[in-house]
Amino acid sequence: MDGIMEVPVRRQNMGRKKSEVLVPEMAVPGFTLGAFILLLLVSSVANYPNGKVxxxxxxxxxxxxxxxxxxxxxxxxxxxxxxxxxxxxxxxxxxxxxxxxxxxxxxxxxxxxxxxxxxxxxxxxxxxxxxxxxxxxxxxxxxxxxxxxxxxxxxxxxxxxxxxxxxxxxxxxxxxxxxxxxxxxxxQPNVLPFTTPKATIAPMPTLPPVSHLTKSFNASDCGNKKFCIRSPLNCDPEKELACVFLSFTRDAKSVMVEMSGPSKGYLSFAFSHDQWMGDDDAYVCILEDQTVHIQPSHLTGRNHPVMDSRDPLEDMAWRLADGVMQCSFRRNITFPGVKNRFDLNASYYIFLADGAADHGRIHKHSQQPLITYDKYNVTGYPENVGGSHSLLLLKVHGALMFVAWMTTVSVGVLIARFFKPVWLKALFGDAAWFQVHRMLMLTTSALTFIAFLLPFIYRGGWNWHAGYHPYLGCIVMILAVLQLLSAAFRPPLHDPRRQMFKWTHWSMGTAARIIADALVIGVICC
Missing domain, CATH: 2.60.40.4060 (Reeler domain)
Known part of the structure; x- marks a missing residue:
């Protein structure tokens, strides 16, 4: 795991006395490989269309x-x-x-x-x-x-x-x-020219009517008549410009939805069966040329939402004033036979997000969306709930991986590379540099193992919609375990298998560091 290969010592004649100088016998372009993998992982795929249609x-x-x-x-x-x-x-x-x-x-x-x-x-x-x-x-x-x-x-x-x-x-x-x-x-030759039959010109499809809201939404009925989600919790959309507000008011067969937030470009919310993006029933209010477009959509993985027909929406209205964008619409509680519209008699996690938009195309939200802590039925008993932009278990997972692969493993590698020839004093039966190196690498493995378990505990199993991250994380975990096993069965210094051990130990350690660092930096940057 240390990413350092032990190399033979070459004796050089230094004037009138001999001394031992450590000279690396190989140079592996690990940085180049790491940079290449990192570019692959953190490069954005959603900024510009590439014609793959x-x-x-x-x-x-x-x-x-x-x-x-x-x-x-x-x-x-x-x-x-x-x-x-x-x-x-x-x-x-x-x-x-x-x-x-x-x-x-x-x-x-x-x-x-x-x-x-x-x-x-x-x-x-x-x-x-x-x-x-x-x-x-x-x-x-x-x-x-x-x-x-x-x-x-x-x-x-x-x-x-x-x-x-x-x-x-x-x-x-x-x-x-x-x-x-x-x-x-x-x-084709010798074929009568094609004559276009007289066509009946079909009228252009008409969009559902949209009206203007005359006043701001208020939160006075939250928990009484309205099911409300707010960020920050208990903020007031009438008085606080930064308040992101979502409410649901049920009548006999439909639900009235109100959404409010800063007019950065778009506001959106989604119903989800889990706390991950993908296969969700979503709704977007997009600011374009001082007009707000209200659009139902659905999410497939972590991609841009796929816009759907506005037919399911009624009573659409919007308001734009004082840096705040507000939109409202009504939708039926159930849509039998409609694939992407969920039955609101059931309970769902609710996502609430906002971000920038350009010419009607939304950009990735600048922060993680607000996600409710639990599933809720918005047509049931009115409640006033909050959520989190980053859930605790995932925060701990990220912190542990950062400490393990940006701190302890890096210090351990430096100890092995630079302190090996000078820190030879015995400590608990072995050279001091080796004991410190071993302690740091065991700490790295322990932190990695704990961090590895947390997403499974949070998710309750494997997440099929999280992209490459969990797969590469599994590779890092496997390499960490193999490093421990190889170190435990390290051959003696003069054993013929020692050279094979050195190469194997160096290769697995370097690969684990490259992948883990790329994942950590990719999450931080993207």
């Missing part, structure tokens, strides 16, 4: 939760209007600068999967997607940088239908996009 292949609709625009400014052009199987057709998507796009070829009736495949011309701005198990059947952006023109080749398959229509979805910014922009219809 295979989930939207079928409907070509971005999961942004906004209404698509009409009258698209972009258009699709092709190099020729006829094609033969196996032939390549150049396809160009152009218009005013846009950030994202999705380009596909379909049959003329827009039924079935994408047709054919594409070949990239510039892989810096475009990439191929596998849509509906057809490799390269769609093209999307690689970054959110502005682009005004995209050129690709479409490869006609051997079993192509008589007519092909190109479609594109274009995103100008997060809340402004056009869906299924129609392009030209190309046909």
């Amino acid at each position: 295979t989930k939207s292949c079928r409907g070509m609709i971005p999961e942004h939760g906004h209404t698509p625009q009409s009258d698209p400014p972009c258009y699709i052009s092709v190099s020729q209007m006829t094609f033969r199987p196996g032939e390549k057709i150049k396809v160009t998507l152009s218009g005013p600068p846009f950030k994202g796009f999705l380009l596909e070829a379909r049959d003329e009736n827009l039924t079935g999967p994408p047709i054919g495949s594409f070949t990239l011309i510039d892989s810096q701005v475009s990439q191929l997607l596998t849509c509906e198990d057809i490799q390269g059947s769609a093209v999307s952006h690689t970054s959110p940088s502005n682009k005004a023109e995209i050129k690709v080749y479409w490869n006609a398959p051997s079993s192509a239908p008589n007519h092909i229509k190109f479609l594109a979805t274009v995103v100008e910014k997060y809340d402004i996009y056009w869906v299924k922009i129609p392009g030209p219809i190309i046909s």
Whole structure:
């Protein structure tokens, strides 16, 4: 565990007398490997869209939760209007600068999967997607940088239908996009040109009405008529600008929800079966251009919420004044057959969060969300409850891992590396440096073992939604145990197996330190 390999001593002639000088015989780029792993662990994946939009292949609709625009400014052009199987057709998507796009070829009736495949011309701005198990059947952006023109080749398959229509979805910014922009219809030779049947223009979908609140929410009925969650506990949304407030008032078949907090960008809350993000029924109020949008959503893992239809919400209203954002809506207690809307007759943990937003896209909250200490039924007896932004067991887990892998193990490694040749005085039967080193490493292992157990006690088992952290934590724990076992069975100094022990002990110790330090720093930074 010490991460230090014992090395032979080389005797050098120092003038007229000889002395022993410790010279390392190898140099392992552990820092480089550690930095690489650390970058992988703490790099953010949620700041910019990367075009990996295979989930939207079928409907070509971005999961942004906004209404698509009409009258698209972009258009699709092709190099020729006829094609033969196996032939390549150049396809160009152009218009005013846009950030994202999705380009596909379909049959003329827009039924079935994408047709054919594409070949990239510039892989810096475009990439191929596998849509509906057809490799390269769609093209999307690689970054959110502005682009005004995209050129690709479409490869006609051997079993192509008589007519092909190109479609594109274009995103100008997060809340402004056009869906299924129609392009030209190309046909095989000796086939009658496709004639578009006269279509009935469907009206644009209308959103539920939203009104303005005339006065601020109040907490006077909390615990009497309202079920309330507040941070800080017992704060007053009428008088305290920093008060984050959530209330539920039940009537016969529905619940009236009120939410208030600082107007940083968004407020949100979620019902959850556990105290971890993932598979949750969530609701978001987003500030955009001095307007508050109220949006139901659902959470999948630790990703951005997926915005859902506003149809389940009624009586939506909002208010923006004095640096405070407030929103309210009504939802039914039950939604039979609706997957992402929970039955409010049951009890749930409740998450309450706020953070920044840009053009309708929410950013990661700057602090951990407030989570209730227990499950509650918001349609039951009115209560006034609080929660915590960081639960005690997880705080202790983090503190123990920090002390173990940033303090005791580091001091233990320094003792072994620099004090070994000079701190040779016997202490309890062994060299002093070795006894101190061993004590520090045993302390590291003990702290790691205690910290390892705490998340399991808190969670009541394994958490399948916590990402890479628990898996790498298990690796650290296994390496720590193996280090203890290898040290316990260390061969004598002149045993032929001693060299193998040195390498094994050094390798496992270094690997454990790299992974543990990366996890600790990753949690602190992200």
